[in-house]
Amino acid sequence: MNATPAPAASAAPAATGPFRFLREAVRTPHTTGAVAASGQRLAARLAAPLARELRHLGRPAAVLEAGAGTGPVTRALAGLLRPADHLDVVEINPRFVAVLGGALRTDPALAAAAGRIRIVPGSITDVPLGRRYDAVVSCLPFTNFDPEEVRTILDRYLSALVPGGHLTYFGYLGTAAARSLVASRSEAARHRAVAGVLAEYAERYGRGRSTVWRNLPPAHVHHLRAPEGARPA
Numbered sequence: 001m002n003a004t005p006a007p008a009a010s011a012a013p014a015a016t017g018p019f020r021f022l023r024e025a026v027r028t029p030h031t032t033g034a035v036a037a038s039g040q041r042l043a044a045r046l047a048a049p050l051a052r053e054l055r056h057l058g059r060p061a062a063v064l065e066a067g068a069g070t071g072p073v074t075r076a077l078a079g080l081l082r083p084a085d086h087l088d089v090v091e092i093n094p095r096f097v098a099v100l101g102g103a104l105r106t107d108p109a110l111a112a113a114a115g116r117i118r119i120v121p122g123s124i125t126d127v128p129l130g131r132r133y134d135a136v137v138s139c140l141p142f143t144n145f146d147p148e149e150v151r152t153i154l155d156r157y158l159s160a161l162v163p164g165g166h167l168t169y170f171g172y173l174g175t176a177a178a179r180s181l182v183a184s185r186s187e188a189a190r191h192r193a194v195a196g197v198l199a200e201y202a203e204r205y206g207r208g209r210s211t212v213w214r215n216l217p218p219a220h221v222h223h224l225r226a227p228e229g230a231r232p233a
Helices: 011-016 018-027 040-055 072-078 094-106 147-160 175-182 185-205
Strands: 062-066 086-091 117-121 133-138 161-172 206-212 219-225
Touching: 040 072, 040 133, 040 161, 040 206, 040 219, 062 072, 062 147, 072 086, 086 094, 094 117, 133 147, 147 161, 147 185, 185 206, 185 219
Parallel strands: 062 086, 062 133, 086 117, 133 161
Antiparallel strands: 161 219, 206 219
16 A cells, blocks of 8 residues: 655644544544544653663664554654664554655654654555564554454564564553443453453563553553564464
C-alpha cells in the first residue's frame, strides 16, 4: 500500500493534531483505540528504554515502532537516534501514513532524523521488515483485538528483536472495569482472554512495568525482553 503525503501545514499540528486523531478514532476505532494521541510523558516513557539501550550499544541500532498514529512516540524516538541508527515506523491507517510522511518534512524533530526513518504502510503482522531490531515500541490497542491476534503480534515482535532486545508497549488503566459495565458478555470474555495472553507473555518475558498518571487516560507501560538464546516460535 502506498500513500501520498498530505500537503504541508504547520509543523506541530501536522504531527500531533488532536482533532485529526479524534476524527480517525471515530472513523477506525478498532485500530486507533483511543480518542487522543499519546501525551508527551507517555511518549517519553515508551522511548526511555531505547535511551538506556543506546548507552551500552557499540554499533548502529535498529528500532521498530508499530502503530505510530500521528507520531508523538515517533518524535520521542527520533530525538534519541544517533547518526547511524535507524527507525522503522509501521502504521496501518493510510491517513496517518500521509500525516507522518508530511511530518518528516515539516516537523523539526522528525525532519532532523528523516534520513534515518522509514515509514512502512500496513499491518505489523503482514509487512516485510527485513532486519532485526534492538528495540520495539508498540502503540497498538491490544484490548481491541482478538486474543489470537495479540499472540501473533507479540510473537512477531519477539522474533523481530535481536536476542535480549527490548519490547515496550502500553495499556490504558481502567479498561477492564469500563468494559464490564457496558460490554456484552462475549465482548467482556474477549477482553479477559486478551488480558490473559498479555499476562502470559509478561510472565515469560516481562521485566516490569511503570505507570504514567499524567496521560489521557493514565497508562501502564510494560517492558519485555526477547530471549537471549533461540528466537521464539
